[in-house]
Amino acid sequence: MSHPHPELSAPPELPSGGLRVIPLGGLGEVGRNMTVFEHAGRLLIVDCGVLFPEDHHPGVDLILPDFEPIRARLDDVEALVLTHGHEDHIGATPYLLRERRDIPLVGSELTLALLGSKLREHRLQETVHHQVREGDRISFGPFELEFVAVNHSIPDALAVAIRTAAGLVLHTGDFKMDQLPLDGRITDLRSFARLGEEGVDLFLTDSTNAETPGFTPAETSITPVIDQVFRDSAQRIIVACFASHVHRVQQVLDAAVAHDRKVAYVGRSMVRNMAIARDLGYLRVPPGVIVDLKELAQLAPERQVLISTGSQGEPMSALSRIAQRNHHVVHIAEGDTVLLASSLIPGNENAVYRVINGLARWGARVVHKGNALVHVSGHASAGELLYCYNIVKPRNVLPVHGEIRHMQANAALARLTGVDNVVIAEDGVVVDLVDGVASIVGKVDCGYVFVDGSSVGDITESDLKDRRILGEEGFISIIVVVDSVSGKVSSGPEIHARGNALEGSSFDEIKQPVIDALDRVIAEGTTDSYQLQQTVRRVVGRWVNTTHKRRPMIIPVVIEA
Numbered sequence: 001m002s003h004p005h006p007e008l009s010a011p012p013e014l015p016s017g018g019l020r021v022i023p024l025g026g027l028g029e030v031g032r033n034m035t036v037f038e039h040a041g042r043l044l045i046v047d048c049g050v051l052f053p054e055d056h057h058p059g060v061d062l063i064l065p066d067f068e069p070i071r072a073r074l075d076d077v078e079a080l081v082l083t084h085g086h087e088d089h090i091g092a093t094p095y096l097l098r099e100r101r102d103i104p105l106v107g108s109e110l111t112l113a114l115l116g117s118k119l120r121e122h123r124l125q126e127t128v129h130h131q132v133r134e135g136d137r138i139s140f141g142p143f144e145l146e147f148v149a150v151n152h153s154i155p156d157a158l159a160v161a162i163r164t165a166a167g168l169v170l171h172t173g174d175f176k177m178d179q180l181p182l183d184g185r186i187t188d189l190r191s192f193a194r195l196g197e198e199g200v201d202l203f204l205t206d207s208t209n210a211e212t213p214g215f216t217p218a219e220t221s222i223t224p225v226i227d228q229v230f231r232d233s234a235q236r237i238i239v240a241c242f243a244s245h246v247h248r249v250q251q252v253l254d255a256a257v258a259h260d261r262k263v264a265y266v267g268r269s270m271v272r273n274m275a276i277a278r279d280l281g282y283l284r285v286p287p288g289v290i291v292d293l294k295e296l297a298q299l300a301p302e303r304q305v306l307i308s309t310g311s312q313g314e315p316m317s318a319l320s321r322i323a324q325r326n327h328h329v330v331h332i333a334e335g336d337t338v339l340l341a342s343s344l345i346p347g348n349e350n351a352v353y354r355v356i357n358g359l360a361r362w363g364a365r366v367v368h369k370g371n372a373l374v375h376v377s378g379h380a381s382a383g384e385l386l387y388c389y390n391i392v393k394p395r396n397v398l399p400v401h402g403e404i405r406h407m408q409a410n411a412a413l414a415r416l417t418g419v420d421n422v423v424i425a426e427d428g429v430v431v432d433l434v435d436g437v438a439s440i441v442g443k444v445d446c447g448y449v450f451v452d453g454s455s456v457g458d459i460t461e462s463d464l465k466d467r468r469i470l471g472e473e474g475f476i477s478i479i480v481v482v483d484s485v486s487g488k489v490s491s492g493p494e495i496h497a498r499g500n501a502l503e504g505s506s507f508d509e510i511k512q513p514v515i516d517a518l519d520r521v522i523a524e525g526t527t528d529s530y531q532l533q534q535t536v537r538r539v540v541g542r543w544v545n546t547t548h549k550r551r552p553m554i555i556p557v558v559i560e561a
């Protein structure tokens with residue numbers, strides 16, 4: 001991974017009384033948030049999320065933070081605090097618990113409920129949960145925690161204040177400052193101010209929207225737009241949003257009731273999460289409005305609403321399958337309306353537009369962020385961040401949660417308000433808070449850990465490079481048998497190719513040069529089969545490159561018989 005501090009080496013021992021911050025994910029990317037705090041020989045982890053793969057990670061299901069820097073010290077972990085239930089904050093927890101089952105998990109009611117269903121899917125039972133709410137204080141070893149309500153695109157999100165002998169740290173988690181949220185639960189700026197009065201030594205703040213000027217619009221501002229979409233739709237309505245966006249689903253349910261439509265959830269995570277949110281009282285479901293998908297399909301199209309996963313264009317999601325017309329129940333039709341009530345996470349653009357085009361091809365009207373105000377972000381914009389800095393008046397700031405450009409924009413905002421010491425660190429860069437001053441002291445190695453099927457961490461960057469070559473150029477395999485007595489090619493070369501339209505007779509001209517090259521190196525004394533294979537690879541690689549302007553993967557097999 002790219003690194004702004006190539007000169008850094010392993011950090012020195014933490015001075016006694018100091019606090020160390022080791023970001024293992026989320027600093028330099030939007031995803032896999034995980035920050036480790038160390039004090040008095042003990043560790044506290046805040047968040048443990050996943051990152052979703054992009055086009056250059058073919059075949060990868062998920063990307064995890066690298067636990068290696070703390071693997072030998074898992075027994076020192078006092079607790080894992082989960083700020084909210086988004087996948088980029090809780091999704092890697094099952095993988096961490098596989099390494100130590102009894103790490104205490106600390107979070108709000110909804111966060112722990114969403115995590116609980118994930119842990120059951122991973123067959124992780126008997127985990128240790130501490131449910132907390134805003135205002136609660138609880139200590140784990142030398143870390144005294146206090147929780148503060150924050151408003152975000154999922155209910156029940158918390159910021160966490162961490163008191164140690166080294167000072168007071170405030171970590172916002174993900175937040176924004178909607179003043180009239182649907183659930184009335186605002187970011188508790190009074191507590192931010194109180195902590196500021198006490199003296200916040202290190203403030204970790206959400207950078208995601210730091211480049212966006214002004215204020216993130218209120219959730220309620222999209223209510224009239226959703227209403228208009230319902231009024232304009234003569235046929236079925238399909239709404240795609242995040243499976244955790246309880247408030248967006250609430251708005252759609254309310255619109256459905258107002259327009260006399262019924263609603264079915266599509267997609268496993270949507271069904272599961274909305275059941276949890278309803279059972280815990282975070283989602284108010286008017287009686288009779290939710291039906292199952294089969295029941296919904298019996299109704300006239302103008303009475304149907306589907307709320308689906310897949311707003312990021314995920315290829316296996318319900319919406320992608322609907323767009324390709326291979327969903328088992330839902331067949332998109334002329335006159336249907338699709339509402340993508342979601343943000344566009346960087347890297348997902350192509351996939352999302354592929355889905356939009358797929359839907360449009362069948363005659364659906366697609367309403368999305370690009371053509372209507374159907375989504376507002378869950379993150380604080382520049383104006384809100386300025387307010388926070390002025391209210392908290394921190395001594396040191398460490399921007400978190402964002403790509404480098406987001407963190408730099410956030411740092412600039414902190415400086416504008418007069419914060420002297422703003423530290424920009426990417427994943428693995430270690431920051432110590434000693435005598436009230438935060439500074440970079442070193443780095444630890446932490447890369448991407450890829451999950452592919454049941455394998456965790458086995459797929460490496462070089463495997464992905466192979467996959468990209470195979471995906472772009474296909475392969476050529478060459479099988480040659482060499483007589484171990486005479487040292488002459490006794491059979492072959494037999495050449496096969498896939499994925500590059502090079503077939504049969506096109507290989508005739510390279511067969512003799514392969515035989516000649518092998519005869520030559522064997523005559524020079526080479527007997528090692530790896531060396532012989534390299535010879536074949538070079539001859540065929542050079543030929544296919546100069547003759548066909550291609551660079552497929554070359555797979556030589558030399559058998560001695």
Ligand SMILES: [Zn+2]
Nearest residue numbers: 084086152174
């Ligand atoms: Zn979030």
Ligand SMILES: [Zn+2]
Nearest residue numbers: 086088089174
């Ligand atoms: Zn997040």
